[in-house]
Amino acid sequence: MILALLRERRRRRLRARPFPKKWLTLIQHHVVFFNRLSGNDRAELLGHIQVFLAEKRFEGCGGFAITDEVRVIIAAQACLLLLHRRTDYFPLLLTILVYPLTYMAEEKRQIGEHLWEEGSVARLGETGRKMGSLVLSWGAVRHGAADPSDGKNVVLHEFAHQLDFENDASDGVPHLATREQQLAWAEVMRIEYASLRAASESGIPTLLDTYGATDPAEFFAVSVEAFFEQPRALHARHPKLYAELRTYFQQDPVEFSAER
Numbered sequence: 459m460i461l462a463l464l465r466e467r468r469r470r471r472l473r474a475r476p477f478p479k480k481w482l483t484l485i486q487h488h489v490v491f492f493n494r495l496s497g498n499d500r501a502e503l504l505g506h507i508q509v510f511l512a513e514k515r516f517e518g519c520g521g522f523a524i525t526d527e528v529r530v531i532i533a534a535q536a537c538l539l540l541l542h543r544r545t546d547y548f549p550l551l552l553t554i555l556v557y558p559l560t561y562m563a564e565e566k567r568q569i570g571e572h573l574w575e576e577g578s579v580a581r582l583g584e585t586g587r588k589m590g591s592l593v594l595s596w597g598a599v600r601h602g603a604a605d606p607s608d609g610k611n612v613v614l615h616e617f618a619h620q621l622d623f624e625n626d627a628s629d630g631v632p633h634l635a636t637r638e639q640q641l642a643w644a645e646v647m648r649i650e651y652a653s654l655r656a657a658s659e660s661g662i663p664t665l666l667d668t669y670g671a672t673d674p675a676e677f678f679a680v681s682v683e684a685f686f687e688q689p690r691a692l693h694a695r696h697p698k699l700y701a702e703l704r705t706y707f708q709q710d711p712v713e714f715s716a717e718r
């Protein structure tokens with residue numbers, strides 16, 4: 459309790475600190491959605507970035523050097539997920555590992571009932587509930603920051619997984635305040651997930667990335683990418699899914715969407 463109070467006080471002080479000019483310039487140049495936010499949201503986001511950067515460790519991998527540019531551009535995108543809500547700043551996450559481009563990971567993938575495929579796959583990012591870390595490819599991070607409306611953003615995707623972990627499971631359900639919200643969420647996600655799976659199996663084009671048909675956790679992460687990057691389209695084609703995400707995030711990204 460005392461610790462929580464001290465932490466909250468420290469965070470309040472961090473949020474109130476003047477934001478370094480150099481960092482702001484980096485964000486304005488490289489994180490396109492930032493310039494479309496309202497003045498209040500920009501101020502709130504900068505405060506969250508100060509806390510995020512004070513609390514999370516960054517490590518370069520594969521010869522990659524961490525710079526202020528890397529830290530700030532990742533933080534700005536991750537903290538978009540925190541606006542307007544009480545937040546504990548991704549409490550399970552300690553370290554962010556950054557690779558220059560894609561990185562290779564060993565993977566075993568089921569391709570048939572008794573058939574597994576093993577081998578190296580190129581990845582852009584990953585995180586796990588018990589990892590305490592999150593891995594990102596800098597190439598993918600930069601691309602995600604530069605194009606705010608292609609529906610793909612590796613930072614939003616991986617940090618959405620971190621939000622999913624906040625209720626102690628990796629099940630596509632973040633922390634929801636009320637029982638009513640939980641029931642509504644479960645109902646909408648069940649139907650939307652089933653419909654993405656069906657479309658993916660029959661090859662029907664979808665707005666949501668069919669990677670979301672992997673499992674409910676990926677469905678949530680992919681939905682979050684679409685919610686922030688293609689909100690108009692998501693609202694038009696999946697109004698109930700959009701409404702659940704809007705209630706959870708307490709944001710309406712249509713207001714700052716760069717979609718044409």
Ligand SMILES: [Zn+2]
Pocket residue numbers: 615619675676679
């Ligand atoms: Zn994922």
